[in-house]
Amino acid sequence: MNTDITSAAKPEYPVVDRNPPFTKTVANFNTLDYLRLSTITGVSVVVGYLSGIKPGIRGPSMVTGGLIGVMGGFMYAYQNSAGRLMGFFPNEGEVAKYKK
Numbered sequence: 001m002n003t004d005i006t007s008a009a010k011p012e013y014p015v016v017d018r019n020p021p022f023t024k025t026v027a028n029f030n031t032l033d034y035l036r037l038s039t040i041t042g043v044s045v046v047v048g049y050l051s052g053i054k055p056g057i058r059g060p061s062m063v064t065g066g067l068i069g070v071m072g073g074f075m076y077a078y079q080n081s082a083g084r085l086m087g088f089f090p091n092e093g094e095v096a097k098y099k100k
């Protein structure tokens with residue numbers, strides 16, 4: 001599967017929305033997207049906590065790691081959701097949902 005999304009790339013799957021707006025993309029998040037977002041956030045909180053043990057700044061380090069994890073997890077989920085809507089990733093569910 002080609003995961004390089006560029007303007008020259010042709011979608012491999014049916015296109016639901018060639019240029020999906022932010023609200024439609026976020027509304028299209030599925031359970032796996034939310035699971036990935038929460039997993040990335042959880043791992044980042046733990047890494048932040050562990051990296052702050054030695055200098056004695058566990059709290060701020062944990063919060064910073066969590067914020068970075070939330071942002072990274074959201075961007076990953078957004079990328080997958082937009083890719084499904086634009087036809088770059090498998091999108092059987094989206095085709096059935098939006099082509100009624």
